[in-house]
Amino acid sequence: xxxxxxxxxxxxxxxxxxxxxxxxxxxxxxxxxxxxxxxxxxxxxxxxxxxxxxxxxxxxxxxxxxxxxxxxxxxxxxxxxxxxxxxxxxxxxxxxxxxxxxxxxxxxxxxxxxxxxxxxxxxxxxxxxxxxxxxxxxxxxxxxxxxxxxxxxxxxxxxxxxxxxxxxxxxxxxxxxxxxxxxxxxxxxxxxxxxxxxxxxxxxxxxxxxxxxxxxxxxxxxxxxxxxxxxxxxxxxxxxxxxxxxxxxxxxxxxxxxxxxxxxxxx
Amino acid sequence: xxxxxxxxxxxxxxxxxxxxxxxxxxxxxxxxxxxxxxxxxxxxxxxxxxxxxxxxxxxxxxxxxxxxxxxxxxxxxxxxxxxxxxxxxxxxxxxxxxxxxxxxxxxxxxxxxxxxxxxxxxxxxxxxxxxxxxxxxxxxxxxxxxxxxxxxxxxxxxxxxxxxxxxxxxxxxxxxxxxxxxxxxxxxxxxxxxxxxxxxxxxxxxxxxxxxxxxxxxxxxxxxxxxxxxxxxxxxxxxxxxxxxxxxxxxxxxxxxxxxxxxxxxxxxxxxxxxxxxxxxxxxxxxxxxxxxxxxxxxxxxxxxxxxxxxxxxxxxxxxxxxxxxxxxxxxxxxxxxxxxxxxxxxxxxxxxxxxxxxxxxxx
Numbered sequence: 001x002x003x004x005x006x007x008x009x010x011x012x013x014x015x016x017x018x019x020x021x022x023x024x025x026x027x028x029x030x031x032x033x034x035x036x037x038x039x040x041x042x043x044x045x046x047x048x049x050x051x052x053x054x055x056x057x058x059x060x061x062x063x064x065x066x067x068x069x070x071x072x073x074x075x076x077x078x079x080x081x082x083x084x085x086x087x088x089x090x091x092x093x094x095x096x097x098x099x100x101x102x103x104x105x106x107x108x109x110x111x112x113x114x115x116x117x118x119x120x121x122x123x124x125x126x127x128x129x130x131x132x133x134x135x136x137x138x139x140x141x142x143x144x145x146x147x148x149x150x151x152x153x154x155x156x157x158x159x160x161x162x163x164x165x166x167x168x169x170x171x172x173x174x175x176x177x178x179x180x181x182x183x184x185x186x187x188x189x190x191x192x193x194x195x196x197x198x199x200x201x202x203x204x205x206x207x208x209x210x211x212x213x214x215x216x217x218x219x220x221x222x223x224x225x226x227x228x229x230x231x232x233x234x235x236x237x238x239x240x241x242x243x244x245x246x247x248x249x250x251x252x253x254x255x256x257x258x259x260x261x262x263x264x265x266x267x
Numbered sequence: 268x269x270x271x272x273x274x275x276x277x278x279x280x281x282x283x284x285x286x287x288x289x290x291x292x293x294x295x296x297x298x299x300x301x302x303x304x305x306x307x308x309x310x311x312x313x314x315x316x317x318x319x320x321x322x323x324x325x326x327x328x329x330x331x332x333x334x335x336x337x338x339x340x341x342x343x344x345x346x347x348x349x350x351x352x353x354x355x356x357x358x359x360x361x362x363x364x365x366x367x368x369x370x371x372x373x374x375x376x377x378x379x380x381x382x383x384x385x386x387x388x389x390x391x392x393x394x395x396x397x398x399x400x401x402x403x404x405x406x407x408x409x410x411x412x413x414x415x416x417x418x419x420x421x422x423x424x425x426x427x428x429x430x431x432x433x434x435x436x437x438x439x440x441x442x443x444x445x446x447x448x449x450x451x452x453x454x455x456x457x458x459x460x461x462x463x464x465x466x467x468x469x470x471x472x473x474x475x476x477x478x479x480x481x482x483x484x485x486x487x488x489x490x491x492x493x494x495x496x497x498x499x500x501x502x503x504x505x506x507x508x509x510x511x512x513x514x515x516x517x518x519x520x521x522x523x524x525x526x527x528x529x530x531x532x533x534x535x536x537x538x539x540x541x542x543x544x545x546x547x548x549x550x551x552x553x554x555x556x557x558x559x560x561x562x563x564x565x566x567x568x569x570x571x572x573x574x575x576x577x578x579x580x581x582x583x584x585x586x587x588x589x590x591x592x593x594x595x596x597x598x599x600x601x602x603x604x605x606x607x608x609x610x611x612x613x614x615x616x617x618x619x620x621x622x623x624x625x626x627x628x629x630x631x
Binding site: 096163164167168170171172173175234238240243244246247248250251252257258259260 | 364393394395396397398417418419420421422442443444447482490492493495496
């Protein structure tokens with residue numbers, strides 16, 4: 001298993017290199033996705049939509065093994081100049097979009113391989129990237145379901161040991177101004193890396209849950225995230241790690257620019 | 268969809284709310300004057316003092332307190348706090364990743380005057396891992412500002428409130444899981460001075476208790492993560508004043524002179540324990556229990572609720588080391604809830620003699 005993954009990574013590196021040279025020619029070659037199958041299954045979201053069933057069925061899909069790296073996103077920006085930070089429409093990418101790059105076509109930084117995850121990416125740009133790759137952003141259900149698999153490959157949501165491990169991971173995460181490369185450490189049982197210990201990740205419906213009812217202030221998930229309302233509708237009050245994830249998601253605006261938020265695609 | 272739009276939509280809804288209030292007011296105002304049960308004054312806001320000028324609040328780190336307010340009018344006070352997640356010392360050889368208001372535990376002390384309009388800005392540092400907000404108990408309004416200040420890493424929010432009630436109030440983070448945010452150190456004090464001010468004293472200090480729940484037992488070296496199980500069992504390994512074991516001992520002891528009046532602004536962040544606050548070798552001349560307005564005199568030990576406060580005052584009559592403790596006493600000597608006040612100056616034998624040895628506290 002491990003060896004296979006290593007082979008896969010070498011392949012990606014080779015393809016990335018070839019895509020780099022293709023930029024000088026005409027048609028850019030898209031970097032191949034290193035993705036694995038997440039099998040169909042069921043899981044219980046921490047917060048359910050009002051009236052929705054407690055348990056959600058998730059169809060099978062393929063998911064990127066890593067969050068999108070700076071190298072991959074640079075290839076996208078070079079192939080699709082409309083998403084350069086100096087050209088992207090302000091409505092789709094805020095002033096902080098790729099704000100940590102040295103220039104519109106140079107991520108800068110000391111790491112020549114640019115294997116660290118891209119951040120400060122707007123939701124719209126993340127969607128465009130995934131479409132360019134022939135995929136899309138995962139739904140929150142898909143992301144949460146895939147991230148609930150532990151190292152042994154079991155769905156561990158609700159397992160006190162898994163929750164305790166996650167809390168420890170969140171507390172020891174690297175600060176967003178010095179992110180290490182993607183693919184460190186041990187993947188979960190599906191072969192997915194970095195789901196918890198690197199960056200938060202965009203999902204397709206990241207903000208939908210805020211917009212239930214007549215208005216944002218009416219009802220919805222954000223009410224559940226403050227002590228004034230309690231967290232009475234959460235399905236698992238012990239899932240502290242889940243509260244932290246949902247909390248961050250609930251603060252995200254589509255314009256992006258957030259320093260600790262990246263993404264990966266599904267197919 | 269973006270943060271800007273969200274804020275705008277909030278203003279939109281509050282504007283609608285304001286219109287509804289105005290409409291009700293107009294309806295009431297046109298009712299016959301004979302109807303005494305629904306006068307406009309019953310329906311409108313309490314009479315508020317006029318605001319003059321604008322200033323920026325001085326914020327201090329514990330044990331220090333911003334200077335007393337000398338204004339005799341209400342003003343607009345701008346307060347800017349930043350939430351920062353920092354790895355710091357909890358005890359010798361023990362580190363903890365604190366979630367803070369302003370970089371230290373407890374959070375910065377805020378001092379305003381009754382009637383002031385507080386324009387509050389909350390920033391969440393870009394290196395933060397999680398979202399934060401603030402619920403100030405001094406706020407009259409839903410959530411104490413919690414919802415208005417829900418702030419992701421690298422973001423900034425604001426809201427405005429009127430400091431209607433004088434007193435010493437706790438503020439804290441109220442993002443779920445609330446207990447974890449508070450357990451990680453997200454609390455502080457805001458003083459709303461009464462219009463007439465507080466009686467003059469010589470020294471004011473900021474002392475705030477809080478407990479920490481670590482995976483390792485007390486003193487186990489290295490970086491210690493938060494323990495959910497211990498927090499749930501309300502069984503902390505550390506109970507400390509001002510964010511760490513020994514924050515106010517030795518070189519860091521609070522300093523005063525014989526004859527001075529000392530005021531301690533005491534808070535308790537919790538998250539779980541109620542403090543039995545006591546100074547060994549002193550009697551509080553005055554206590555404002557729970558940080559409110561009444562004064563209790565001649566108090567040995569005062570209760571400080573989790574999420575509450577007390578103001579204690581005493582005159583330092585004799586020199587020596589006076590030890591602040593949570594008199595739930597195992598917390599003091601075994602878990603860290605201990606701080607020192609060094610009082611220097613001449614002894615007065617008429618008050619206390621110990622047979623010739625140097626005057627020293629610590630006795631009981």
